[in-house]
Amino acid sequence: xxxxxxxxxxxxxxxxxxxxxxxxxxxxxxxxxxxxxxxxxxxxxxxxxxxxxxxxxxxxxxxxxxxxxxxxxxxxxxxxxxxxxxxxxxxxxxxxxxxxxxxxxxxxxxxxxxxxxxxxxxxxxxxxxxxxxxxxxxxxxxxxxxxxxxxxxxxxxxxxxxxxxxxxxxxxxxxxxxxxxxxxxxxxxxxxxxxxxxxxxxxxxxxxxxxxxxxxxxxxxxxxxxxxxxxxxxxxxxxxxxxxxxxxxxxxxxxxxxxxxxxxxxxxxxxxxxxxxxxxxxxxxxxxxxxxxxxxxxxxxxxxxxx
Numbered sequence: 001x002x003x004x005x006x007x008x009x010x011x012x013x014x015x016x017x018x019x020x021x022x023x024x025x026x027x028x029x030x031x032x033x034x035x036x037x038x039x040x041x042x043x044x045x046x047x048x049x050x051x052x053x054x055x056x057x058x059x060x061x062x063x064x065x066x067x068x069x070x071x072x073x074x075x076x077x078x079x080x081x082x083x084x085x086x087x088x089x090x091x092x093x094x095x096x097x098x099x100x101x102x103x104x105x106x107x108x109x110x111x112x113x114x115x116x117x118x119x120x121x122x123x124x125x126x127x128x129x130x131x132x133x134x135x136x137x138x139x140x141x142x143x144x145x146x147x148x149x150x151x152x153x154x155x156x157x158x159x160x161x162x163x164x165x166x167x168x169x170x171x172x173x174x175x176x177x178x179x180x181x182x183x184x185x186x187x188x189x190x191x192x193x194x195x196x197x198x199x200x201x202x203x204x205x206x207x208x209x210x211x212x213x214x215x216x217x218x219x220x221x222x223x224x225x226x227x228x229x230x231x232x233x234x235x236x237x238x239x240x241x242x243x244x245x246x247x248x249x250x251x252x253x254x255x256x257x258x259x260x261x262x263x264x265x266x267x268x269x270x271x272x273x274x275x276x277x278x279x280x281x282x283x284x285x286x287x288x289x290x291x292x293x294x295x296x297x298x299x300x301x302x303x304x305x306x307x
Contacts, residue, residue: 038160039143039158039159039160040158040159040160041156041157041158042156042157042158042159043155043156044154044155044156044157044181044182045202045203045204045205046153046155046202046203047153047186047200047201047202048200048201048202049151049186049187049188049189049198049199049200049201050188050198050199050201051188051190051192051196051197051198052197052198052199052215053195053196053197053198054190054191054192054193054196055192055193055194055195055196055197055218056193056194056195057193058193059191059192059193059196060191060192060193061187061189061190061191061192062151062187062188062192062226062267063150063151063187063267064148064150064151064152064267064268064270065150065267065268066107066116066118066268066269066270067107067268067269068107068108068109068110068111069106069107069108069109070106070107070269071104071105071106072104072105072106072269072270072271073102073103073104073105073306073307074102074103074105074271074272074273074304074305074306074307075100075101075102075103075304075305075306075307076100076101076103076176076180076271076302076303076304077098077099077100077101077301077302077303077304077305078098078099078101078175078176078179078180078300078301078302078303079096079097079098079099079300079301080095080096080175080179080298080299080300080301081093081095081280081297081298081299082094082095082096082296082297082298083095083296083297083298084294084295084296084297085294085295085296086292086293086294086295087292087293096172096175097127097128097129097132097172098127098128099125099126099127099132099136099172099173099175099176100125100126100127101122101123101124101125101173101176102122102123102124102125102307103120103121103122103123103271104120104121104123105118105119105120105269105270105271106118106119106121107119107270114149114150115147115148115149115150115155116147116148116150117145117146117147117148118145118146118147118148118270118271119143119145120143120144120145120146121141121142121143122139122140122141122142122143122144122173123140123141123307124140125137125139125140125169125173127172131168132168132169132172135165135166135168135169135172136169136172136173138162138164138165138166138169139161139162139164139165139166139169139170139173140162141162142159142160142161142162142165142173143158143159143160143162144157144158144159144160144173144177145157145158145160146158146181146270148270149186151186151187151188151189152184152185152186152187152265153184153186154181154184157177157178157181159173159174159177161173179300179302180302182202182204182212183230183232183261183263183277183279183302184263184272185200185216185228185230185263185265185272186200192218193218193221194218194219194220194221195217195218195219196217196218197215197216197217197218198215198216199213199214199215199216200213200214200215200216201213202214203237204234208236208237208238208241208252208255209236209237209238210234210235210236210237210257211234211235211236211237212232212233212234213232213233213234213235214230214231214232214233215230215231215233216228216229216230217229217230219262224266224267224268225264225265225266225267225273226264226265226266226267227262227263227264227265228262228263228264228265229260229261229262230260230261230262230263230277231258231259231260232257232258232259232260232261232277232279233257233258234255234257234258234279234281235255236252236255238252239251239252240252241285248287249288250285250286250287250288250294251285251286251287251288252283252284252285253284253285253286253293254282254283254284255281255283255284256281256282256283257279257280257281257283257298258279258280258281259277259278259279259280260277260278261275261276261277261278261302262275262276262277263275263277263304264304271304272304273304273305273306274304274305274306275303275304276301276302276303276304277301277302278299278300278301278302279299279300279301280297280298280299280300281297281298282295282296282297283295283296283297283298284296
């Protein structure tokens with residue numbers, strides 16, 4: 001009974017994480033599970049940067065300086081695949097449909113702190129699933145926002161659903177933004193040039209606390225337009241997964257999550273202007289009192305482009 005309870009609890013928990021973030025990692029708390037238009041602010045884990053190679057001359061400190069009260073139009077596409085299997089049982093597909101969101105970003109003028117607020121308006125949203133797309137249509141006009149450091153690090157996410165938003169759409173929107181904010185670029189507090197390499201350390205919570213290390217390489221710079229290559233790796237802090245609600249614990253037998261991508265950034269606007277980052281891997285969990293195992297395979301992709 002303990003084995004069955006633990007594995008069922010794990011499956012339900014992972015499915016909940018999939019609903020929140022689409023990949024079994026980087027989960028969004030259920031901050032808008034109820035029908036509400038109230039703004040909710042969710043903190044984003046702090047990023048620590050460390051320079052491995054300062055790159056070629058000329059070098060300079062890289063900071064964002066968005067033009068106040070100017071609109072940026074961007075398109076965000078998020079997708080994920082999630083497959084789970086308990087022992088030799090048939091594999092289950094918990095993948096979520098890709099969501100395409102057209103965004104208008106604006107940095108309000110008059111801000112005096114180094115960190116600045118970015119206001120986001122959600123425009124047209126589409127998905128290949130007709131039921132989800134219908135729900136997303138009713139959510140057009142929803143608001144969101146970011147608190148952003150001059151380095152590019154995001155420290156908070158704000159979500160305000162439109163009055164007619166349905167749960168399925170709110171969950172998809174929440175998932176899309178959480179995938180995006182954990183696939184961003186934070187520049188180091190040091191002068192760097194083309195060829196510079198630095199790491200970004202960030203903790204990601206998914207029931208299991210994960211250490212995410214992203215290695216960034218400044219491949220190209222033309223004025224304020226920078227092309228950055230990314231390599232992402234995640235490792236668990238513990239070999240034990242304590243399930244929520246005192247549902248027991250599972251051993252983390254294997255955990256592999258890694259990926260790569262490239263983002264193009266314009267320092268005069270807050271959101272990436274182009275690029276894709278894909279992260280995926282395999283995880284295996286087991287009940288400590290048996291050899292029964294839960295296997296999971298996940299892949300998530302975040303793509304930015306002009307609408």
